Amino acid sequence: MPLxxxxxLTTRFRTERGVVQxxxxxxxxxxxxxxxxxxxxxxxGKSVTAMSVLGLIPRPPGEITAGRVMFEGRDLLELSDEExxxxxxxxxxMIFQEPMSSLNPALTIGLQVxxxxxxxxxxxxxxxLKGAVGLxxxxxxxxxxxxxQAYPHQFSGGMRQRVMIAMALACQPKLIIADEPTTALxxxxxxxxxxxxxxxxxxxxxxxxxxxxxxxxxxxxxxxVCVMYAGRIVESGTAAxxxxxxxxxxxxxxxxxxxxxxxxxQRRLVPxxxxxxxxxxxxxxxxxxxxxxxxxxxxxxxxxxxEAIAGRHMKACFANVSNRV
Amino acid sequence: xxxxxxxxxxxVEGLRVHFPIMRGVVLKRQxxxxxxxxxxxxxxxxxxxxxxxxxxxxxxxxxxxxVLRMLxxxxxxxxxxxxxxxxxxxxxxxxxxxRMQMVYQDPFGSLNPRMKVADIIGEPLVVHGLAEDRAAxxxxxxxxxxxxxxxxxxxxxxxxxxxxxxxxxxxxxxxxAVSPALVICDEPVSALDVSIQAQVVNLFQDVQARLxxxxxxxxxxxxxxRHISDRIAVMYLGKIVEVAPRQELYRRPQHPxxxxxxxxxxxxxxxxxxxxxxxxxxxEVPSPINPPPGCRFHTxxxxxxxxxxxxxxxxxxxxxxxxxxxHLAG
Numbered sequence: 001m002p003l004x005x006x007x008x009l010t011t012r013f014r015t016e017r018g019v020v021q022x023x024x025x026x027x028x029x030x031x032x033x034x035x036x037x038x039x040x041x042x043x044x045g046k047s048v049t050a051m052s053v054l055g056l057i058p059r060p061p062g063e064i065t066a067g068r069v070m071f072e073g074r075d076l077l078e079l080s081d082e083e084x085x086x087x088x089x090x091x092x093x094m095i096f097q098e099p100m101s102s103l104n105p106a107l108t109i110g111l112q113v114x115x116x117x118x119x120x121x122x123x124x125x126x127x128x129l130k131g132a133v134g135l136x137x138x139x140x141x142x143x144x145x146x147x148x149q150a151y152p153h154q155f156s157g158g159m160r161q162r163v164m165i166a167m168a169l170a171c172q173p174k175l176i177i178a179d180e181p182t183t184a185l186x187x188x189x190x191x192x193x194x195x196x197x198x199x200x201x202x203x204x205x206x207x208x209x210x211x212x213x214x215x216x217x218x219x220x221x222x223x224x225v226c227v228m229y230a231g232r233i234v235e236s237g238t239a240a241x242x243x244x245x246x247x248x249x250x251x252x253x254x255x256x257x258x259x260x261x262x263x264x265x266q267r268r269l270v271p272x273x274x275x276x277x278x279x280x281x282x283x284x285x286x287x288x289x290x291x292x293x294x295x296x297x298x299x300x301x302x303x304x305x306x307e308a309i310a311g312r313h314m315k316a317c318f319a320n321v322s323n324r325v
Numbered sequence: 326x327x328x329x330x331x332x333x334x335x336x337v338e339g340l341r342v343h344f345p346i347m348r349g350v351v352l353k354r355q356x357x358x359x360x361x362x363x364x365x366x367x368x369x370x371x372x373x374x375x376x377x378x379x380x381x382x383x384x385x386x387x388x389x390x391x392v393l394r395m396l397x398x399x400x401x402x403x404x405x406x407x408x409x410x411x412x413x414x415x416x417x418x419x420x421x422x423x424r425m426q427m428v429y430q431d432p433f434g435s436l437n438p439r440m441k442v443a444d445i446i447g448e449p450l451v452v453h454g455l456a457e458d459r460a461a462x463x464x465x466x467x468x469x470x471x472x473x474x475x476x477x478x479x480x481x482x483x484x485x486x487x488x489x490x491x492x493x494x495x496x497x498x499x500x501x502a503v504s505p506a507l508v509i510c511d512e513p514v515s516a517l518d519v520s521i522q523a524q525v526v527n528l529f530q531d532v533q534a535r536l537x538x539x540x541x542x543x544x545x546x547x548x549x550x551r552h553i554s555d556r557i558a559v560m561y562l563g564k565i566v567e568v569a570p571r572q573e574l575y576r577r578p579q580h581p582x583x584x585x586x587x588x589x590x591x592x593x594x595x596x597x598x599x600x601x602x603x604x605x606x607x608x609e610v611p612s613p614i615n616p617p618p619g620c621r622f623h624t625x626x627x628x629x630x631x632x633x634x635x636x637x638x639x640x641x642x643x644x645x646x647x648x649x650x651x652h653l654a655g
Binding site: 188189190195213216217218220221222239240259260261269270275276 | 491523
């Protein structure tokens with residue numbers, strides 16, 4: 001049985017411009033210890049998917065209108081807020097993009113890293129702070145015992161993200177959800193943080209959902225990939241499937257539009273034409289149809305379902321496109 | 326114009342931009358100095374693209390603003406189209422600014438939300454007195470809109486009606502309005518989604534091919550910089566550590582920092598990534614208030630020797646056009 005099974009998840013928001021279906025019938029699963037990347041551009045629904053799994057959708061204006069999120073034999077969507085609080089930070093932990101706004105500026109690092117131990121493991125504060133020292137050492141913060149009394153503003157961006165990782169790992173979660181964990185960081189610091197995250201999730205046996213827009217990061221760290229566009233998964237598969245044999249026109253378009261360090265620089269980039277989708281006014285058929293170069297009449301009226309191509313490789317597209325000849 | 330045939334469009338010599346940190350309320354005194362740019366030299370030819378890369382705090386944006394004279398220069402000289410513009414006052418800078426324009430990172434913050442797009446693009450024409458009459462003005466604005474891939478009718482709308490990529494096109498049209506010889510682009514595509522980034526990168530290349538202008542392209546994304554630049558300068562803590570033609574820099578990086586930067590960028594191909602050694606550069610960039618003595622990179626350099634801690638390396642040419650500031654290179 002997979003560790004996490006998301007089935008038909010649908011999340012809506014009421015906005016001034018009408019009801020926005022941010023996540024639309026999304027299904028995926030995740031095995032123990034596996035790293036799944038959810039890739040997509042802004043507005044693709046990747047972060048809302050994560051927030052829905054974590055039970056962090058603000059209600060109102062948000063509402064999960066359909067779906068199941070099975071985790072360790074329970075449907076997380078059925079849990080009360082109190083029950084969900086027991087799951088978060090213990091069995092499922094999260095790491096966000098901006099460590100400055102997810103750390104409490106008024107509390108010491110020691111209190112924040114020790115808090116999950118005190119709360120979920122029912123350790124005394126003396127024990128929790130001792131645990132915090134060990135965790136800070138694990139994330140390679142130099143001289144951790146002396147840093148317990150420090151406040152977040154005294155740390156650099158990279159160090160704050162290390163603190164976030166220490167907090168996330170405190171209770172040895174089965175699942176870590178990392179939402180753009182390194183987007184705000186410089187490239188050499190990003191490499192440090194991602195290596196650390198990879199090594200520690202391996203050591204702790206945690207599975208990870210890595211949410212990112214960076215196709216390079218995905219290639220380096222993910223076992224499997226879901227590509228999202230306008231609230232839906234348009235293609236999913238192993239990293240080898242998605243990069244070696246992309247089959248959805250959007251995935252193919254993304255691959256052609258990024259400059260790469262390992263290729264000929266004379267190649268002209270092939271952008272995806274058109275503008276990002278307006279979530280409040282999506283077309284009735286395939287959301288990518290207005291920008292797709294393989295579009296047919298059927299795509300404009302009928303919505304393609306996510307279907308298997310081979311093994312675990314799936315796509316939601318009527319056309320049969322491939323970059324292989 | 327006093328620019329000679331052999332002289333580059335832009336020549337920056339020994340540029341330093343320092344910011345004082347003041348302490349005290351009544352008796353203000355200078356407590357420290359941020360050495361944002363600390364002695365850099367480079368040149369840019371007409372029609373050329375020079376990429377300026379580095380991590381946050383390396384001084385790349387400060388360099389761009391100093392070249393535009395939007396920040397005061399502490400030391401050094403800036404020559405543009407044959408004129409020394411280092412010490413020109415505001416009114417003397419005005420005709421120079423016609424030849425030198427800027428495209429900003431944030432397509433949301435850099436356009437006045439209360440102005441119609443046509444007025445945003447046309448404002449530089451008015452400021453510099455470049456439109457003879459109303460009809461010529463309107464025609465030029467429409468031409469600029471078409472040049473950046475927008476419809477002339479879109480000029481009647483306000484910035485909020487456009488997506489990020491379209492707003493960046495508007496910012497480019499505004500920069501091009503006065504027919505500059507140099508456009509300084511500060512992270513012009515980093516706020517855009519991947520699929521839109523390529524549209525704007527292609528637009529920069531098309532515009533350059535048509536108008537022959539030069540770009541100082543400041544960015545942290547090495548893949549984008551390599552794609553668009555003829556030559557690339559790598560900055561670290563206020564210094565240029567390496568300059569080379571783009572292929573040379575990526576094929577034969579000589580400075581340990583350049584190598585570390587290139588190794589840190591993940592390549593979007595799992596098969597390539599599986600075969601790469603993920604050597605991670607330790608530590609973080611030190612503060613530009615009190616930069617390390619000797620080579621500024623020595624605190625993080627895996628190869629640093631005793632000499633690197635004391636003696637500051639100067640940029641020297643290893644092969645044609647390839648300059649490195651490292652004691653150990655070559």
